[in-house]
Amino acid sequence: MDDKVVLSLENITKRYPGVLALNNVSISFQAGEVHALLGENGAGKSTLIKAVAGAIDIDSGIIKINGHEYSKMTPSLSRSLGVEVIYQEFNLVPTLSCAENIYLCERSEKSVLFSAKEIEKKAVKVLDQFGVKIDPRTMVQDLSIAEQQIIEIAKAVSKNVKILIMDEPSAPLSVSEVELMFKIINQLKQKGVTIIYISHRLEEVFRISDRVSVMRDGRYVTTKNTKETNRQELITLMVGRELKESYPQRKKSPGEVALEVKNLTGNGDRNISFSVRKGEILGISGLVGAGRTELAQLLFGAAPMESGEILVNGKPVKIHSPLDAIQHKIGLLTEDRKGQGLFLEMAVKWNISFPIVRRISNYGVVNTKKEDAIAQKYKERINIKTPNLLQQVINLSGGNQQKVVLAKSLAAESDILIFDEPTRGIDVGAKQDIYHLMTELAENGIAILMISSDMEELLGMSDRIIVLCEGALAGEVQKENFNQHYILDLASGIH
Amino acid sequence: MNNQTMVYNKFGARLGSILQKNVPFLILILLVILFTFIAPNFMSVGNLRTLIRQISFAGISAVGLMFVMISGGIDLSIGSQIVFGNVLLAIMMVDWKLPPAIAIPLILLVGTGLGAVNGILCIKLNIHPLIITLGTSAIFKGMGYIINQSRNIMGFPDSFRWFGQGYVWGIPVPVIVMVIVALIGAFILTKTYFGRQIFALGGNEEAARLAGVNIKRMKVLLFMICGFVSSITTVLLLSRVFAGQTITGQGLEFDCLTAALLGGVSFKGGEGNVFGLMVGMLIIGVLNNAMQLATFPDFSQTVVKGSVLLIAVAFDVYQKNRKAKETVTKVAA
Numbered sequence: 043m044d045d046k047v048v049l050s051l052e053n054i055t056k057r058y059p060g061v062l063a064l065n066n067v068s069i070s071f072q073a074g075e076v077h078a079l080l081g082e083n084g085a086g087k088s089t090l091i092k093a094v095a096g097a098i099d100i101d102s103g104i105i106k107i108n109g110h111e112y113s114k115m116t117p118s119l120s121r122s123l124g125v126e127v128i129y130q131e132f133n134l135v136p137t138l139s140c141a142e143n144i145y146l147c148e149r150s151e152k153s154v155l156f157s158a159k160e161i162e163k164k165a166v167k168v169l170d171q172f173g174v175k176i177d178p179r180t181m182v183q184d185l186s187i188a189e190q191q192i193i194e195i196a197k198a199v200s201k202n203v204k205i206l207i208m209d210e211p212s213a214p215l216s217v218s219e220v221e222l223m224f225k226i227i228n229q230l231k232q233k234g235v236t237i238i239y240i241s242h243r244l245e246e247v248f249r250i251s252d253r254v255s256v257m258r259d260g261r262y263v264t265t266k267n268t269k270e271t272n273r274q275e276l277i278t279l280m281v282g283r284e285l286k287e288s289y290p291q292r293k294k295s296p297g298e299v300a301l302e303v304k305n306l307t308g309n310g311d312r313n314i315s316f317s318v319r320k321g322e323i324l325g326i327s328g329l330v331g332a333g334r335t336e337l338a339q340l341l342f343g344a345a346p347m348e349s350g351e352i353l354v355n356g357k358p359v360k361i362h363s364p365l366d367a368i369q370h371k372i373g374l375l376t377e378d379r380k381g382q383g384l385f386l387e388m389a390v391k392w393n394i395s396f397p398i399v400r401r402i403s404n405y406g407v408v409n410t411k412k413e414d415a416i417a418q419k420y421k422e423r424i425n426i427k428t429p430n431l432l433q434q435v436i437n438l439s440g441g442n443q444q445k446v447v448l449a450k451s452l453a454a455e456s457d458i459l460i461f462d463e464p465t466r467g468i469d470v471g472a473k474q475d476i477y478h479l480m481t482e483l484a485e486n487g488i489a490i491l492m493i494s495s496d497m498e499e500l501l502g503m504s505d506r507i508i509v510l511c512e513g514a515l516a517g518e519v520q521k522e523n524f525n526q527h528y529i530l531d532l533a534s535g536i537h
Numbered sequence: 538m539n540n541q542t543m544v545y546n547k548f549g550a551r552l553g554s555i556l557q558k559n560v561p562f563l564i565l566i567l568l569v570i571l572f573t574f575i576a577p578n579f580m581s582v583g584n585l586r587t588l589i590r591q592i593s594f595a596g597i598s599a600v601g602l603m604f605v606m607i608s609g610g611i612d613l614s615i616g617s618q619i620v621f622g623n624v625l626l627a628i629m630m631v632d633w634k635l636p637p638a639i640a641i642p643l644i645l646l647v648g649t650g651l652g653a654v655n656g657i658l659c660i661k662l663n664i665h666p667l668i669i670t671l672g673t674s675a676i677f678k679g680m681g682y683i684i685n686q687s688r689n690i691m692g693f694p695d696s697f698r699w700f701g702q703g704y705v706w707g708i709p710v711p712v713i714v715m716v717i718v719a720l721i722g723a724f725i726l727t728k729t730y731f732g733r734q735i736f737a738l739g740g741n742e743e744a745a746r747l748a749g750v751n752i753k754r755m756k757v758l759l760f761m762i763c764g765f766v767s768s769i770t771t772v773l774l775l776s777r778v779f780a781g782q783t784i785t786g787q788g789l790e791f792d793c794l795t796a797a798l799l800g801g802v803s804f805k806g807g808e809g810n811v812f813g814l815m816v817g818m819l820i821i822g823v824l825n826n827a828m829q830l831a832t833f834p835d836f837s838q839t840v841v842k843g844s845v846l847l848i849a850v851a852f853d854v855y856q857k858n859r860k861a862k863e864t865v866t867k868v869a870a
């Protein structure tokens with residue numbers, strides 16, 4: 043690695059109504075380095091990279107790329123300078139095929155006509171690098187979240203990229219895909235590409251980054267060589283105080299069976315049986331495409347089940363729609379917050395109260411006092427950073443949007459809660475809040491199913507883990523036998 | 538949180554955003570001022586009363602249309618529903634000799650039924666309402682022509698005259714009805730959980746479904762509301778014209794749609810409010826009225842109205858784009 047600076051940001055400031063998202067930020071990035079960017083939810087990381095990409099106009103400051111100074115950046119200009127961005131949330135066209143998405147807007151060298159064959163062939167090659175089997179002709183809307191993310195990465199990598207910015211690229215991926223991604227990052231690095239890597243998973247930062255910069259409350263804090271720092275120091279820099287990481291202990295042991303599933307089949311899953319007790323946290327592990335989200339959808343009535351039985355508190359129930367599930371006090375936190383979880387244009391408090399808006403209404407009229415109280419409670423409990431509760435959700439940072447989804451599912455006061463990737467994109471501090479909240483829920487007799495691709499979290503929080511592999515149950519592991527390798531093997535179908 | 542969430546009260550920025558939000562209202566005021574100078578009798582009490590009565594018919598239907606639009610749908614068959622209802626109501630009272638007290642509730646039921654047809658077709662065929670209602674529009678209108686048999690149906694009881702031609706404290710009855718319908722609409726949209734669900738449906742259908750909203754039932758219900766509201770218009774229009782003709786009500790959805798778009802109801806759903814809608818309606822009323830005062834020929838009036846619709850749509854799209862550009866990537870959270 044030479045010390046040539048390819049990108050430097052000087053005194054960048056950006057205001058939004060009520061928020062100073064970037065406050066005089068200066069950072070520089072060198073050729074061929076993997077530079078991690080850390081900070082709490084709402085620290086301004088995404089805003090900063092959007093400034094580099096020209097996706098937003100900055101109020102003041104200078105962006106220097108390869109020695110040229112730009113005070114105004116546009117998307118096409120940054121593209122032409124070799125900057126590619128994988129945004130925190132997807133930028134794919136759902137109704138186009140994977141190949142078309144990867145080569146969107148790119149002209150063929152051979153012919154003036156668009157050739158589906160040609161781009162499909164090219165797409166296969168790119169996707170092969172990832173070792174994933176995705177048919178390039180599949181429409182993006184038919185892919186899982188993780189597969190979509192792989193398409194996003196493929197799209198960026200297929201270009202002649204000089205500076206690759208990745209905003210939480212690993213959030214929707216599980217361990218094995220993350221490994222693949224790291225391999226690709228290393229290849230790019232060899233070629234001299236600069237990579238800016240944003241993540242809330244600190245272990246990843248230590249795995250692949252050369253340097254790491256920390257931001258807090260819209261300001262630049264410091265830059266360190268990754269080798270010369272440690273986890274605790276980075277957390278302290280991010281949060282601005284000492285923070286102890288731990289998984290809270292539970293005092294009570296689980297009670298009676300709350301939910302039992304017998305030979306559940308449908309939505310791509312086959313013959314799945316398991317049960318969860320009141321006050322128990324059941325972890326659900328598996329690789330991408332193992333059918334975890336599909337299982338959650340089945341249990342919640344969001345997808346039709348073909349055969350099998352669901353018992354709630356020992357009684358068989360029919361769940362044909364989400365409404366049925368809600369009536370049996372089952373709640374779901376969806377993994378796809380933008381597609382299924384949030385009303386992006388609606389106020390934060392409207393989102394949080396939506397599942398119970400009927401319950402807090404008198405003669406159909408919403409009791410706004412109750413609504414405000416509930417929204418305020420969760421805003422404080424899990425620290426949703428927003429200037430006020432009337433802010434449109436679309437204006438929150440990614441992690442804070444995730445907190446709104448979480449608040450929404452908590453406000454519903456379900457007896458059985460299914461969390462699909464609850465802490466995706468959430469910072470270390472807020473994760474602690476959420477773990478404590480989950481523990482408290484379990485102590486109060488709520489049965490929790492937690493799907494997570496974060497192995498540490500799964501091992502730390504669960505009482506028991508079931509592992510899915512290719513749509514079927516691959517095994518069940520008790521707390522005393524928890525072992526990351528064993529679970530991974532089960533998930534890959536080795537045992 | 539410290540100075541990051543510091544609120545900065547830049548007066549200019551605030552004023553800017555207030556104006557931005559009220560562009561249609563400003564346009565309305567500018568138009569009024571303009572026409573006051575151009576056409577001397579524009580500002581007379583008599584003319585204003587005519588103007589407001591003119592828009593009241595479309596104004597009532599527009600409230601129903603807005604419910605459908607906020608939920609992400611559209612109803613192009615409003616005018617044709619009125620054509621059919623209008624002829625049927627005339628036949629009920631003249632041919633079948635039903636008293637208004639029976640005929641009117643019946644026609645309200647029929648109108649609600651026409652809406653239900655739209656809604657049920659939408660959810661059963663799973664085709665966009667734009668296409669469904671384009672089709673039913675032709676059907677309803679055709680049915681109106683069939684039962685009308687090219688007659689000019691007359692001879693209603695005198696008691697029926699009040700609805701379209703009467704006054705209460707000097708205010709035309711249709712205007713009063715419009716205000717009541719608008720107020721009820723605003724109440725439902727902003728204060729009730731049902732209103733919340735309409736916005737949610739238009740904002741993110743899948744999220745609404747997962748939150749336990751019965752979206753199919755909602756869609757049918759909203760079309761029924763639209764049909765019901767429009768059948769109120771039917772009654773008022775027939776009473777105003779006092780003759781059953783197939784021409785009454787034709788193309789009414791055009792004004793409703795233009796008003797909605799002018800007033801900030803989004804074509805994509807999830808956004809809209811009654812105040813904006815009424816402002817949009819008034820803009821159309823002022824334009825119509827001024828063109829009549831200036832004795833524009835009919836076709837030039839059509840050209841102007843068409844242009845206004847396009848401007849309204851362009852405005853809707855412009856606002857969307859501006860929002861989108863603020864963060865090309867709100868996508869990027």
Ligand SMILES: Nc1ncnc2c1ncn2[C@@H]1O[C@H](COP(=O)(O)OP(=O)(O)OP(=O)(O)O)[C@@H](O)[C@H]1O
Nearest residue numbers: 058063083084085086087088089437438439440441
């Ligand atoms: N379009 C917008 N309108 C208003 N405020 C905004 C907008 N976009 C971002 N913000 C605010 O700017 C701040 C920084 O947001 P940003 O998305 O950069 O955070 P982040 O560091 O990427 O957080 P996360 O880890 O949650 O993704 C937040 O407080 C957010 O609410």
Ligand SMILES: [Mg+2]
Nearest residue numbers: 088130439440
């Ligand atoms: Mg972000």
